[in-house]
Amino acid sequence: MTAAPQHEDRRLEDVSTAYGRTDRTTPSRDRERVSYDRESVHAMLDEGYVCHLGFLRDGAPVVLPTLYGRIGERLYVHGSTGSRPLRTAQRADDGMPVSLTVTHVDGLVLARSGFHHSINYRSVVVHGTARPVADETERRTALDAIIDQAVPGRAADCRPADAKELAATAVLSLDLAEVSAKCRTGGPNDEPEDLDLPYWSGVVPVAPVYGALQPADDLRPGIPVPGYLADFRRA
Template identity: 70%
Template sequence: MQGTAQTPSQPAPAYPPTDRTVPTRSPDRASYDRELVHAILDEGYVCHLGFVRDGAPVVLPTLYGRVGERLYVHGSTGSRPLRMTGAADPGLPVCLTVTHVDALVLARSAFHHSINYRSVVVHGTAYEVTDPQERRTALDALVDHVVPGRSRDSRPADKKELAATAVIRLDLNEVSAKLRTGGVNDEPEDMALPHWAGLVPLRKGFDAPVADPGLDSGTALPGYLAAL
């Protein structure tokens, strides 16, 4: 960013690489582009949240939401990772990873079989969110991450539900994306082998929504769902 002045409203277009975010292998597949990172995060539903408990790693799938340069994860106040980030604690070192599998890559050689994927890895310290307004914002973001616009079309959490919900925050500072795109990378001497080679794209998107049996028959499918 040499020579370019950054204002708070215009964050640098890339996250600064660190020792942890520069891979030792295939560095050409790594990216620090902020827009790319946001796009990968916004397309996912479940992240894999890693933390250390009793010296051993734990990786759990969980929903997440993004508000600008902050990710939010929530859960029951009784769940283990959320208990470990209480306000009295100095925060919990975490690694949060989101991955999309786009295609199977079938090469002529077993060695060059691969997957086209896009992933984001976030390193940092997670803190419990205690500010009521930030908690509301985070919970809306978690619902809107599942379906954009949905938080305005559902009953907000009441006092009891809020009391049962812990929210943790992870800032996007030490972040990288990693992706494999494109076709098959076979060795030149393998090109004449008789094996089929190519990509098998994974199907994306949604099947038709299935209304809850208890739904009033007059309830129309909302526009934000039809648009999915």
């Protein structure tokens, strides 16, 4: 994957091991679960490919699920140029304030009491300003990154967007500056007085499963399965 063009006015020079804490990235509860470690944040982001993008539309909060890609200290999302939020971002001189969340569910935590049921999870929340990407080279690089985020190696193994398709696609960038990660691990936190209750307690592990490939009905005979899909697994 080629590197994104570097724009001096937006480039992040901070390469420290942790993101700085802000009021928006400091939780009001369960603070022991929060991390600002840069490597951990990148690992959680790289494991996923679906995010939830939150913003205000006509004064009301809106959350949209969408694909994303990461290149260094920047995330990219895309959508139709006809999409209202993307049109809003395109018109905004200073970009559009957003929050972006990526979540992985690792287990269902079953306690002896209903109150203490929970999930084991890992999540990343990014606050910042989403800006439209106008440069064609950066847009193409971003779209490749979004494809490869879901299926590494796929962007080089398909036809790139033509001029008409590129014109119909809006791309937003979001710098990783105001970021936090949060996770829960381990078993249930039952009350001591509940330990003798006759209810099963523990964790149901959760992990994604990728099934057998399903070739398109109109796939031309003789086209082999590419190597990156032969035994497809994600980290």
